Amino acid sequence: MTSSLEDNPERIAGTTLSERAAEIYASVDLTSPRGMPKYLRVCRMIEEEIAAGRMKPGDRLPSELELTQVLPTSLGTVQKALQALAERGLILREQGKGTFIAEARVDESKLWHLRFLKDDGALAPVYAKVQSIASINRVGPWADFLGRHSFYIEVRRTMSIDRKFTVASNFYVAGPPFWELLTIPEEEFDVTSLRGTLSAKRFDVATLRAVEHFGIQPVPAEIAGIIGVAPDSVAMTCDVIGYGIKDTPVYYQRYWIPPNPYRLEAGARIP
Template identity: 35%
Template sequence: MTKLISVSDAIIRSIESGALREGDRLPSEGELATAHGVSVGTIQKALARLSNSGLITREQGRGTFVSGARVAPADVRYLRFRDAEGNELPSYVHARSVKRLKRKGPWSEFLDGEVFVRIERIINVGGRFDLYSEFWLREEEFAQLGGVERDELEKNLRELLGQRLALPTLRVDQWMRFDEIPSAAARELGLEAGQPGFVMELRGYTLRDRPLYYQTVYSGPFSERLMVVREKAS
C-alpha cells in the first residue's frame, strides 16, 4: 500500500467511525504530514483526491472540512471491490450535475427518445481511485420522479426508479473495453484528455424487456490487484 493510499484510508476511516463528522475541520497539511509520517506533498495529493470525490471540501483561507451528508455509502452493486487482503472497499458517491440534453449518442439509440437527463457522479472506491459515471434517463421518466434531492442521487438510482416509478431493473447488460477517456470524464478524473482507461457500458431493462437506463463508467489506470464482488442472486 502506498503512502498516498494509506493517508486516504486513514481519513476515510475517521469519517466512517464518526471521529470526523460533517462540518469538522481537518488538521493543517503540516499537522497531517507529521501525524502520518509523510511529506506535505503526499498530504496535498491525498486531500485533492478526497476533495474531487466529494468526501471533503477545501476552502481558501479557512481550511479543509468534512462534507458529511453530501456523501453517503454507495449501493453500487455492479462495482464492488475487495483488496488483496480480502477486505471489501467502501464506496462513496458524489453527485456532480444533472443536465437536460438533446444530444445524440449510444444512450439515445438504446433509450429511443428525443430529450434525456444525464446524471454525472463520481464514485470513490476506498480512497484508492475514482470512477466517473454518466447515468442517462428519458426526460419524461426523470420528470415523473417528482423532484430528486442530492442525497437521493448519491444512492442507488436503480432502486429509486423501482420505488418511485414501479420500474424495477430486471436485467442489466454490461460491456467492458479499454479505450480513450472522453474529455469530460478525463477532467473529472484528473487525467489528460485522450488518455486510455477502463470503460464499462451498462444497459438496464425493466418490465417487458423495455429499455430503462443507459450508463457509462470510466476509470483511469490503477496498479492495485482487486477482486470484484459479485452480487448474490435474490
C-alpha cells in the same frame, strides 16, 4: 473565553449552526451517569445537520479549535467526536486541508457494479456524489439502447473507491417518463443507487437484470480531470444496460475507470 453556540455564530459548511443543532446538543443530561457522553452529543449534532441537508458532501467543517469556541466542550471531546465520525465514514479528514463532509457511502448490498476487491478479498468501499442532473437533447450510445426520445435525463456522479481513486459515472434514462427526476430535491435523491430512485413510489420502475460491456476508450477532456488521467489518454469503460419488465430498456450507464491496483469483479450482481 469560550462562548456559547448562540453568541458566537461560527459558520459550518457556509451556514451558521442551527438552533435545532443547539437543541439537540443540549437535550442530554450531562449530570446523569446514564447520559450520553459529550463526544457522542457532538457526533449526534453533526449527524442531524447532515441528515437535514444543512451540511452537504464536500462542505468543510471548522477546525477543531474553532469548534471548541462554538461548542461548550473541550478540545479532547471534539477530537474524539471527529475521530468517531471519520471511522464511520461520515467525514473525511485530509492532512493540511481540513475536515469535510464525506460523500454518501454506497451500501454494499446495492453494489451491482464497481465491485472492487482489496488484496484480502474484501470489497473496497464506494462513496458516491451527484455532480449534476440535467435534461439533454444530444444523442449517443444511450439513445441506441433507450430508443429515440425528445430528450434524455443525464445524471453525472463521481465514485470514490476506497478514497484511493475516482470513477466517473454518466447515467441516462429517457426524458418523457422520468422528467420528474429534474424536480426531486437533492435530499430525496438516492445518490448511492440510481436504480433505487427509479424504483421508488414516484416512478415504480424496477430493474430486473443488467448487462455489462467492458472496453478501452479515449477519455474526453472533462472526464480526464475527474478520474486523474492525462488528456487524450485511454481508460477502461464499463457500459451497463438495465432492463425492466419484459426486457424493457430502463437505463444506460457508463463508468470511466482509471488505472488502479484493485481487482474488479465482473458481472452484474443482482440481489
